[in-house]
Amino acid sequence: xxxxxxxxxxxxxxxxxxxxEWRTRTAVSALLLFAFAxxxxxxxxxxxxxxxxxxxxVVHSVLLWIVIFFSAMTGLSRVFVHEEESxxxxxxxxxxxxxxxxxxxxxxxxxxxxxVLLFVVPLFLALMSFSIACWPLFxxxxxxxxxxxxxxxxxxxxxxxxxxAKGAMFAVLAIPLLLPPLVAAVSGTRIAATESGIAAxxxxxxxLLAYDGVVTTAAFLLFDAVFxx
Amino acid sequence: xxxxxxxxxxxxxxxxxxxxxxxxxxxSFEVAPGTVFGIAGRNGAGKTTLIKMLAGLIRPTSGRVLxxxxxEPGAALLSPRxxxxxxxxxxxxxxxxGELTPAENLAFFAKVRGEDDSPKRIDxxxxxxxxxxxxxxxxxxxxxxTGMRQRLKLAFATLSEPTVLFLDEPSSNLDEAGRAIVAxxxxxxxxxxxxxxxSNDTRDLGLADEVMTL
Numbered sequence: 458x459x460x461x462x463x464x465x466x467x468x469x470x471x472x473x474x475x476x477x478e479w480r481t482r483t484a485v486s487a488l489l490l491f492a493f494a495x496x497x498x499x500x501x502x503x504x505x506x507x508x509x510x511x512x513x514x515v516v517h518s519v520l521l522w523i524v525i526f527f528s529a530m531t532g533l534s535r536v537f538v539h540e541e542e543s544x545x546x547x548x549x550x551x552x553x554x555x556x557x558x559x560x561x562x563x564x565x566x567x568x569x570x571x572x573v574l575l576f577v578v579p580l581f582l583a584l585m586s587f588s589i590a591c592w593p594l595f596x597x598x599x600x601x602x603x604x605x606x607x608x609x610x611x612x613x614x615x616x617x618x619x620x621x622a623k624g625a626m627f628a629v630l631a632i633p634l635l636l637p638p639l640v641a642a643v644s645g646t647r648i649a650a651t652e653s654g655i656a657a658x659x660x661x662x663x664x665l666l667a668y669d670g671v672v673t674t675a676a677f678l679l680f681d682a683v684f685x686x
Numbered sequence: 687x688x689x690x691x692x693x694x695x696x697x698x699x700x701x702x703x704x705x706x707x708x709x710x711x712x713x714s715f716e717v718a719p720g721t722v723f724g725i726a727g728r729n730g731a732g733k734t735t736l737i738k739m740l741a742g743l744i745r746p747t748s749g750r751v752l753x754x755x756x757x758e759p760g761a762a763l764l765s766p767r768x769x770x771x772x773x774x775x776x777x778x779x780x781x782x783x784g785e786l787t788p789a790e791n792l793a794f795f796a797k798v799r800g801e802d803d804s805p806k807r808i809d810x811x812x813x814x815x816x817x818x819x820x821x822x823x824x825x826x827x828x829x830x831x832t833g834m835r836q837r838l839k840l841a842f843a844t845l846s847e848p849t850v851l852f853l854d855e856p857s858s859n860l861d862e863a864g865r866a867i868v869a870x871x872x873x874x875x876x877x878x879x880x881x882x883x884x885s886n887d888t889r890d891l892g893l894a895d896e897v898m899t900l
Binding site for chain 2: 477543
């Protein structure tokens with residue numbers, strides 16, 4: 458009996474998750490509604506006019522990543538929690554290689570996060586009159602920061618999926634894991650808002666890249682033990 | 687030269703405990719190809735736990751389980767976790783994806799296993815358990831009756847023509863026609879593989895060649 462390839466199995470898991478999400482729209486609705494509510498609150502409470510010009514890059518960078526982070530916390534744990542709650546996790550364990558499950562779920566979470574970014578970032582920039590000086594750096598920070606968020610959240614979701622207090626456990630485990638990339642992403646966004654050259658943010662990009670590499674590799678190595686026990 | 691008789695499943699001194707409470711064991715038994723092995727016992731005796739352990743879904747507290755990695759003669763005996771594609775499992779706490787149609791569910795599991803997921807093969811699998819693939823082509827699984835979902839679980843369990851098929855309460859929620867499907871699935875499976883049935887239902891256990899009571 459031949460073993461399935463990790464890549465084709467992970468694509469099947471990814472497609473299945475997208476199809477399920479398209480039919481229920483549970484995670485997308487939760488993520489986008491939360492993001493929309495926070496954006497409106499931030500825009501109303503802080504707005505562009507209530508902050509001095511020199512403070513704007515710092516405050517806006519922090520607020521942007523707060524919106525992205527809490528939106529991610531709202532929906533990204535669902536990929537595994539839903540499998541456990543609906544009783545489908547055992548069928549998945551018996552059918553797909555662990556690495557393929559993690560990769561497929563990571564891709565699904567990246568797709569969700571991409572949707573959130575497409576919704577949040579333009580609205581945030583418009584609402585807060587947040588101007589970006591170096592777009593390539595800003596986009597790279599968004600990309601690498603999102604990969605870090607998704608990689609760590611997906612792995613944490615697998616850990617908490619069998620726990621009884623899933624929401625609380627997810628926050629407790631994910632927040633310490635996600636603080637380093639969040640701090641780096643905030644700094645990178647601030648630099649992208651103030652410096653016109655990408656060189657100023659190279660250290661941040663290297664840090665984010667290293668974090669993404671370490672977390673994704675560790676998750677791949679540990680996932681089998683986490684998901685099958 | 688005498689060869690040992692082939693074995694498709696072997697349990698060696700397996701026990702399972704939750705905390706300090708031992709559920710069962712130590713148990714040792716072997717199941718040969720073409721055999722239907724029944725597991726009986728009162729509620730709470732550990733039938734479902736034993737089936738899950740044999741299928742590699744939970745670990746034994748002590749002892750080990752080995753299953754044949756394929757139906758080929760002389761196939762290696764491996765831990766069930768190392769050869770999940772040789773196993774089929776249907777149980778009350780198994781669920782398939784409610785948002786997908788029956789065909790989409792089976793095609794998904796075929797695809798992640800690296801198998802043929804063509805509509806022709808998938809429809810044949812659905813027909814085999816007495817469901818009409820054309821009628822259910824656009825019906826999401828969550829809208830099926832409990833009995834139809836139980837039949838779909840049988841189709842899932844036998845999707846890859848497993849070496850060992852685990853059936854936990856296979857006739858629950860099934861009418862007489864459904865029970866006949868279970869008997870047919872068991873008869874087909876025993877031709878090349880083996881079946882373990884955990885149940886309290888005497889008609890399910892009547893399909894077994896031998897019955898172990900927990």
